[in-house]
Amino acid sequence: MQVSRAGGERRSNCPVACSLDVLGDRWTLLVIRDLLQGKSRYGEFLASAEGIPTNILADRLKRLEEAGLISSSQYGTHSRRKAYTLTKKGEGLAPALRALRDWGLSQFPGTHVPV
Amino acid sequence: MQVSRAGGERRSNCPVACSLDVLGDRWTLLVIRDLLQGKSRYGEFLASAEGIPTNILADRLKRLEEAGLISSSQYGTHSRRKAYTLTKKGEGLAPALRALRDWGLSQFPGTHVPV
Numbered sequence: 001m002q003v004s005r006a007g008g009e010r011r012s013n014c015p016v017a018c019s020l021d022v023l024g025d026r027w028t029l030l031v032i033r034d035l036l037q038g039k040s041r042y043g044e045f046l047a048s049a050e051g052i053p054t055n056i057l058a059d060r061l062k063r064l065e066e067a068g069l070i071s072s073s074q075y076g077t078h079s080r081r082k083a084y085t086l087t088k089k090g091e092g093l094a095p096a097l098r099a100l101r102d103w104g105l106s107q108f109p110g111t112h113v114p115v
Numbered sequence: 116m117q118v119s120r121a122g123g124e125r126r127s128n129c130p131v132a133c134s135l136d137v138l139g140d141r142w143t144l145l146v147i148r149d150l151l152q153g154k155s156r157y158g159e160f161l162a163s164a165e166g167i168p169t170n171i172l173a174d175r176l177k178r179l180e181e182a183g184l185i186s187s188s189q190y191g192t193h194s195r196r197k198a199y200t201l202t203k204k205g206e207g208l209a210p211a212l213r214a215l216r217d218w219g220l221s222q223f224p225g226t227h228v229p230v
Contacts, residue, residue, distance in 0.1 A: 016219055024139070049126070096214035100131050100134045104132075
């Protein structure tokens with residue numbers, strides 16, 4: 001799986017399959033969601049309601065950066081902490097997130113968009 | 116994971132998170148893709164270019180039926196073989212699939228929509 005996620009060997013030339021090689025798990029699109037909502041820091045992602053485990057978060061941030069969907073920069077003068085932002089490629093996922101959100105809103109009673 | 120996929124405990128009330136509890140892996144949306152393209156039989160899903168393993172396919176069909184996204188019926192008079200179709204709920208994923216397809220087409224050179 002790491003090979004295809006890193007942009008190597010493909011399962012097929014289907015654009016959905018290639019997308020899922022990068023995005024196809026329970027967590028990655030939640031990090032993209034958080035970034036689209038303006039979150040940028042490790043602690044902010046951790047604080048989201050789903051309680052993403054730290055090892056999964058670190059892995060997904062690394063994979064997303066390798067795949068060119070996010071970029072990172074240090075913030076603070078004496079800090080090794082990073083701020084993450086979506087690249088154009090990552091921002092391009094907004095329509096897919098909206099479509100999944102709309103489907104979820106219609107199918108799972110009691111769900112709502114975070115305020 | 117089985118609990119949330121089966122519609123039980125939620126990670127949050129975010130519609131994207133609830134959607135990913137059902138759809139968040141590398142294979143499930145490929146089965147939905149195949150169904151949207153008119154495939155309906157086990158052997159047709161197996162024949163798709165990605166080469167889904169039989170145990171994963173059987174598991175995903177079971178989960179999708181439990182989640183109400185597909186329904187199955189026997190076909191043939193002396194056969195236990197099943198034909199699968201999308202329910203309204205499953206058909207509602209068409210916009211999300213289109214959005215993922217469009218993102219993939221724009222990001223992965225050489226990908227194309229199956230003919």
